[in-house]
Amino acid sequence: MSASTEPRTHSDFPADFRGTILRPGDDEYDTARALYQGRAADEGPALIARCSDEDDVAAVLRYASAHNVPVAVRGGGHGSDGYAMPGGALVVDLSGMRSVTVDPQTRVVRAQPGVKLGEMDAAAQEHGLAVPAGTVSSTGVAGLTLGGGIGYLMRRYGATVDNLLACDMITVDGRKVRADATENPELFWALRGGGGNFGVVTSLEYRAHPVGPEVVAGKLIFPIDQAAEVLGKLAVHGATAPRELGLLVAIADAPPLPMLPEDVHGKPVLILVVVYTGEPDTADEVVRPLAELGRPLADLVGRTTWVQANSMLDAVAPYGMRMNLRGGYLPALTDDAVDVLLEHVATLPANPGDIYSINISFMGGAISEDVDEDATAFSRAGAAWLWEAICKWDAPESDASYDQWATTLTEAMQPHALTNGYANLSDDLGEEWRRGVHGSEAKHQRLRAVKAAFDPQNLLRFNKNIAPATSD
Ligand SMILES: Cc1cc2nc3c(=O)[nH]c(=O)nc-3n(C[C@H](O)[C@H](O)[C@H](O)COP(=O)(O)OP(=O)(O)OC[C@H]3O[C@@H](n4cnc5c(N)ncnc54)[C@H](O)[C@@H]3O)c2cc1C
Known part of the structure; x- marks a missing residue:
C-alpha cells in the first residue's frame, strides 16, 4: 500500500515533537518499519514519528492537519494489510508507548x-x-x-x-x-x-x-482423513459446550513431534486447540468428549498456566513473512462448508518453508448471546463459527499464486458465510466488503457520520477505511 500524496520529506516537521524521528537511511529506520506482514517491507514510509507520549501524538496530528497530510498509525504492527507502514507515508508509531x-x-x-x-x-x-x-x-x-x-x-x-x-x-x-x-x-x-x-x-x-492461573489446555491432533467426521460431530457437540471452553480448530501441517507418526510430519492434520478456563478438576468431562469425536493421533491437553495456554500458537506465528489472510462468519458448521475448506488444502501452492493454517473458531456464548448487535460497531449477528485462512511465505514470486488461492477459497466460502464479519481477520476486500462487514447499512451510515465528525478530511485513510458522510 502506498501513500497517495506527493512525496514529502517533512523537513518542516514540528519542533515540539519530543519522540524519535526516523527517515530512510537512519540507523533504526529498517527495524522500526518491520511489520508482521512482510510485504509491507517492499516500500518504506517517508517518516516514522515514534511518539513518547500523547503530546507527541498531538504534535504529529496537528502538523498533518495543517498540511493536509494523510497519516498511518502503527500500534502492535500485526495488521495483515500492512496499513501501519505505507510506502511514502507519515507514520505515527506508538510502539514506544508500552505501559x-x-x-x-x-x-x-x-x-x-x-x-x-x-x-x-x-x-x-x-x-x-x-x-x-x-x-x-x-x-x-x-x-x-x-x-x-x-x-x-x-x-x-x-x-x-x-x-x-x-x-x-x-x-x-x-x-x-x-x-x-x-x-x-x-x-x-x-x-x-x-x-x-x-x-x-x-x-x-x-x-x-x-482467570487461572491454572487452566487445562493443549492440542488434540487427528489424522486429516478423520477431519470431516470430527468436524461434523463437533458441529452438533458444540451446542452443549460450556462457556468456559475456548476452541479453535486448525487444519495445518503436522509439526515433527516425536509423539506423532513420522509419516504425518509436514502433512495436513486436524488440530483441536482447546483452552478450558473453568475449574481444572471439571475439565475432563469437557475435554474427553472432544477427544472422542475421532481417534486422535496425539492428546496433548493437560494442566498449564493461562499465560502458556494463550501463547501456544506463537510458534506458528513468526514475524515478517509475506502473508495473506481471509475469513468470515459461518451461521453453522455445515458439511458443505467443511468440504470447501478441506478441498482447498489440496490446492495450496505450498512450497517448502511456507506456512498455512485454515482455522475455524467456535463462537457462541457471551460474544453471541450477551450483547446486542447494535451496542457496538463490531458485528457478530448470526455468527456461530468464524473461518479464517492464513498463508505465509518468503518468496515475492509466490504472491500471485497465494492471492489467487485465497480469492478462490473466499468465493467458494461465500454461499456458506454471512455478509457481516470480523474486519481484523481478513485482508481489506474493498468497498462492498467494508460496507457489509459491520452488519447493516444503518451501522455503516452511523460509522460514516462519526467519521465525518472526527476526521472529515479522511486523513486517517490507511485502514479499512470508512468514508466520511457527506452533507448531500
Ligand atoms: C498472527 C496473527 C494472529 C492474530 N490473532 C488474532 C486473535 O486471536 N484475535 C483477534 O481478534 N485478532 C487477531 N489477529 C488480528 C489482529 O486483531 C489485527 O491484525 C490487528 O489489527 C492487530 O493490531 P496491531 O495494533 O498489532 O496492528 P497494527 O498493524 O499496528 O494496526 C492495525 C491498524 O489498526 C489501527 N490502529 C492501531 N493502533 C491504533 C491506535 N492506537 N489508534 C488508532 N488506530 C490504531 C491502524 O489503522 C492500523 O493500521 C491476529 C493477527 C495476526 C497477524
Whole structure:
C-alpha cells in the first residue's frame, strides 16, 4: 500500500515533537518499519514519528492537519494489510508507548497503544486476572481492540470490545478527548469495531476477569482423513459446550513431534486447540468428549498456566513473512462448508518453508448471546463459527499464486458465510466488503457520520477505511 500524496520529506516537521524521528537511511529506520506482514517491507514510509507520549501524538496530528497530510498509525504492527507502514507515508508509531497498569481492586486494566497481548496478559495474571483478547502474544492490543477482539475467552466473557470501558484519543486536529459510555458515547460506539478511522487512541481501559492461573489446555491432533467426521460431530457437540471452553480448530501441517507418526510430519492434520478456563478438576468431562469425536493421533491437553495456554500458537506465528489472510462468519458448521475448506488444502501452492493454517473458531456464548448487535460497531449477528485462512511465505514470486488461492477459497466460502464479519481477520476486500462487514447499512451510515465528525478530511485513510458522510 502506498501513500497517495506527493512525496514529502517533512523537513518542516514540528519542533515540539519530543519522540524519535526516523527517515530512510537512519540507523533504526529498517527495524522500526518491520511489520508482521512482510510485504509491507517492499516500500518504506517517508517518516516514522515514534511518539513518547500523547503530546507527541498531538504534535504529529496537528502538523498533518495543517498540511493536509494523510497519516498511518502503527500500534502492535500485526495488521495483515500492512496499513501501519505505507510506502511514502507519515507514520505515527506508538510502539514506544508500552505501559500497562492493573488495579486489582476494581479489576480495571489500562494499556497504552504499543502494548502487546502477552505483556497485558502477564501484567493482569500477577493479580489472577485476564482481559479477553487474542491468541498470539505479539499482537498489539490497540488494533485488535479497535477492530473487535476475539480469543479463547470470548465465549465466557465476550469480545475485547465488550470489555472496553474507555479510550483516550487524540483527534486529527490535536485535541485530547475521552470516549466512554457517558462522554462522547457515539465515538465510543464507533471505536468498538470501527478500527483506526476516528483518531489516534493513546490509552485503552478494560474490565478484566478472574482467570487461572491454572487452566487445562493443549492440542488434540487427528489424522486429516478423520477431519470431516470430527468436524461434523463437533458441529452438533458444540451446542452443549460450556462457556468456559475456548476452541479453535486448525487444519495445518503436522509439526515433527516425536509423539506423532513420522509419516504425518509436514502433512495436513486436524488440530483441536482447546483452552478450558473453568475449574481444572471439571475439565475432563469437557475435554474427553472432544477427544472422542475421532481417534486422535496425539492428546496433548493437560494442566498449564493461562499465560502458556494463550501463547501456544506463537510458534506458528513468526514475524515478517509475506502473508495473506481471509475469513468470515459461518451461521453453522455445515458439511458443505467443511468440504470447501478441506478441498482447498489440496490446492495450496505450498512450497517448502511456507506456512498455512485454515482455522475455524467456535463462537457462541457471551460474544453471541450477551450483547446486542447494535451496542457496538463490531458485528457478530448470526455468527456461530468464524473461518479464517492464513498463508505465509518468503518468496515475492509466490504472491500471485497465494492471492489467487485465497480469492478462490473466499468465493467458494461465500454461499456458506454471512455478509457481516470480523474486519481484523481478513485482508481489506474493498468497498462492498467494508460496507457489509459491520452488519447493516444503518451501522455503516452511523460509522460514516462519526467519521465525518472526527476526521472529515479522511486523513486517517490507511485502514479499512470508512468514508466520511457527506452533507448531500
Ligand atoms: C498472527 C496473527 C494472529 C492474530 N490473532 C488474532 C486473535 O486471536 N484475535 C483477534 O481478534 N485478532 C487477531 N489477529 C488480528 C489482529 O486483531 C489485527 O491484525 C490487528 O489489527 C492487530 O493490531 P496491531 O495494533 O498489532 O496492528 P497494527 O498493524 O499496528 O494496526 C492495525 C491498524 O489498526 C489501527 N490502529 C492501531 N493502533 C491504533 C491506535 N492506537 N489508534 C488508532 N488506530 C490504531 C491502524 O489503522 C492500523 O493500521 C491476529 C493477527 C495476526 C497477524
